[in-house]
Amino acid sequence: MPDSKGVFMREKLGEMYRTMVRIRRFEETAQELFEKGGIIRGGIHVSAGQEACSVGVCSALNDDDAILTTHRGHGHSIAKGTRLPEMMAELFGKTAGLCHAKGGSMHIADVSKGHYGAHSIVGSNMPMAAGIGLAFQLNGRGQVAVPFFGDGASNQGAFHESMNLCAIWKLPVVFFCENNHFASSTRAEYSTSVEDISTRAQGYGAPGVTVDGMDVLAVHEAVAEAVKRARAGEGPSLIEAKTYRYYGHSRLDKKFGSYRDEEEWNEWKARDPLTVAGRLFGLSEAEAEGHRAAVEKELAEAVAFAEASPEPEPEMALEDIFA
Amino acid sequence: MPNIKFSEAITEALREEMERDEKVFVMGEDVSTPSVSPLTAELADRFGKARVRNTPISELGFTGAAVGAAMAGYRPVLDMRLVDFTLVAIDPIANQAPKLRYMLGGQVSVPLVIRTPQGGGVQNGPTHSQSLESWFMKIPGLKVAVPSDAADAKGLLKTAIRDDNPVIFTEYRSLYPLEGPVPEGDVAVPFGKAAVKREGSDITLIGVGSQVPKCMEAAEALAADGISAEVIDPRTISPLDTEGLAASAGKTGRCVVVEEGHLHGGVGAEIAAALQAVLFGSLKVPIERVAALNAPIPVQPKMEAFVLPSTEKIAAAARIALNYA
Numbered sequence: 082m083p084d085s086k087g088v089f090m091r092e093k094l095g096e097m098y099r100t101m102v103r104i105r106r107f108e109e110t111a112q113e114l115f116e117k118g119g120i121i122r123g124g125i126h127v128s129a130g131q132e133a134c135s136v137g138v139c140s141a142l143n144d145d146d147a148i149l150t151t152h153r154g155h156g157h158s159i160a161k162g163t164r165l166p167e168m169m170a171e172l173f174g175k176t177a178g179l180c181h182a183k184g185g186s187m188h189i190a191d192v193s194k195g196h197y198g199a200h201s202i203v204g205s206n207m208p209m210a211a212g213i214g215l216a217f218q219l220n221g222r223g224q225v226a227v228p229f230f231g232d233g234a235s236n237q238g239a240f241h242e243s244m245n246l247c248a249i250w251k252l253p254v255v256f257f258c259e260n261n262h263f264a265s266s267t268r269a270e271y272s273t274s275v276e277d278i279s280t281r282a283q284g285y286g287a288p289g290v291t292v293d294g295m296d297v298l299a300v301h302e303a304v305a306e307a308v309k310r311a312r313a314g315e316g317p318s319l320i321e322a323k324t325y326r327y328y329g330h331s332r333l334d335k336k337f338g339s340y341r342d343e344e345e346w347n348e349w350k351a352r353d354p355l356t357v358a359g360r361l362f363g364l365s366e367a368e369a370e371g372h373r374a375a376v377e378k379e380l381a382e383a384v385a386f387a388e389a390s391p392e393p394e395p396e397m398a399l400e401d402i403f404a
Numbered sequence: 405m406p407n408i409k410f411s412e413a414i415t416e417a418l419r420e421e422m423e424r425d426e427k428v429f430v431m432g433e434d435v436s437t438p439s440v441s442p443l444t445a446e447l448a449d450r451f452g453k454a455r456v457r458n459t460p461i462s463e464l465g466f467t468g469a470a471v472g473a474a475m476a477g478y479r480p481v482l483d484m485r486l487v488d489f490t491l492v493a494i495d496p497i498a499n500q501a502p503k504l505r506y507m508l509g510g511q512v513s514v515p516l517v518i519r520t521p522q523g524g525g526v527q528n529g530p531t532h533s534q535s536l537e538s539w540f541m542k543i544p545g546l547k548v549a550v551p552s553d554a555a556d557a558k559g560l561l562k563t564a565i566r567d568d569n570p571v572i573f574t575e576y577r578s579l580y581p582l583e584g585p586v587p588e589g590d591v592a593v594p595f596g597k598a599a600v601k602r603e604g605s606d607i608t609l610i611g612v613g614s615q616v617p618k619c620m621e622a623a624e625a626l627a628a629d630g631i632s633a634e635v636i637d638p639r640t641i642s643p644l645d646t647e648g649l650a651a652s653a654g655k656t657g658r659c660v661v662v663e664e665g666h667l668h669g670g671v672g673a674e675i676a677a678a679l680q681a682v683l684f685g686s687l688k689v690p691i692e693r694v695a696a697l698n699a700p701i702p703v704q705p706k707m708e709a710f711v712l713p714s715t716e717k718i719a720a721a722a723r724i725a726l727n728y729a
Binding site for chain 1: 429454459460462464465466467468469470471472473474475476477478480495496499500504505506507508509510511512513514515544545568569
């Protein structure tokens, strides 16, 4: 019989696993609906394959810590507690959507959960995360801000300027780089001057570490350490998680595209983050099935909610321009 | 009313607003260095270097950071040194600050002021002499203030800092030394309300920022010839007080719109289009425009003066309107 801490740990691990399933199934469902046509318009960037990153990071944060994510932000949003029905409604372009159907997939936000938005200009979330970190430092409540970004964004000036700002002011910011090896179709080994993006932290006198982005506990531990450091006033850290996206970049991009092959895909899939987590957590098949069934119910409710929400009137395009 | 300089009015507004609201802070390159930033350095003595915060030369980084701090409940006042440098930071200025509230479904507001000293006449050349208010006025979600004297500088800056939306606050460098009466006490000037700076009946001179004093000089020169010119200043160009400007131009039936920015796609183009739509029947002659010629602003003083608007060019344009056959 586990002690109280053991019980807590099992609950927490179960919740982490369920969140990973929730992300995977949200992404698969969204992609399916998108491909049907006419339901989710524009485009979506799904993050299946990268669940260990989303959950590893957010499980190390408090509710009042901030995240700022990217165009590929569904997983991060879900891991931070963003409401599924309102998120699905946003993808559907309905009034009940988190952004009132004006931001769409690339701008999902739920500020009540510390989610300060997906930001679709690559790298743009990092200066803003530095500013939220500055606000947190001035507030003195010990909060931390985490910008998610990809290997591609690590080549933007915004990343470098933000790392420097956070380092000189010792801001409580944890830079979390999901190196999924592709900036759209461009391979990281072509576009990026270093093999491990975490080594770029050295240029800013900050700690940098590379972890296995398919292992949710490895991600969690690295982030927890960086968060502790940030809360102690010791400044920013850079964590790079090597991971892989299962789908193409976005709407026009096929799963394998012309820039990667099935063999590479299969190698990563063999280390699927959900399988790895199930093994690490010692989940039985019945427990895993229980999580999957619960998630299916949540998703069905989210889709039904999104379907039932009315479309906005055209004139609503003029709301929320100014506060 | 005490007479103070335009530059002192800026400092007074900042000091009073920082005293009033502890969430207000100043950030920018060299802002606490007295020899470089006399407008803000004295505030560092009073409020400390955490609230008058020097930044590295990272316009993109610190502008984005100001947007983030604003989202998280602070009211940053960014000192951009020169408007030309905003172009290094155009993503947070054009893509983020004005759109975040909209994109995020009203979940956040961005109470940010970006002070942008600007303008030519100081032989600083093409990338240190621009006047870019017309760029910002076409971005929904941004407000743009263009004060022309000390009283408006103080009153509009107070309003900008209290506004819950991002505001571009332009400061023409040529105006800094000019003195004017500034009301004592807590006087905020509302946005979207034009001010008649000189009353007249024959022609309306609409001046933007640095061109208001030049319009006043031109009106003086025209008065010597018995012409009564009214000078009106929109004070903010987003929002734009079309009604106030139309009341003046409708009264005189003749109008010259003057700005220091470039003619093509300028503020005057927007004002002229807005005025003709409401005054088509009552304008006696076509609307004239005076602006910088469509060339970069050169360093050499004679060439620079050739490109920029001037009192003489304004008076000449007024005479064209007055003598229109």
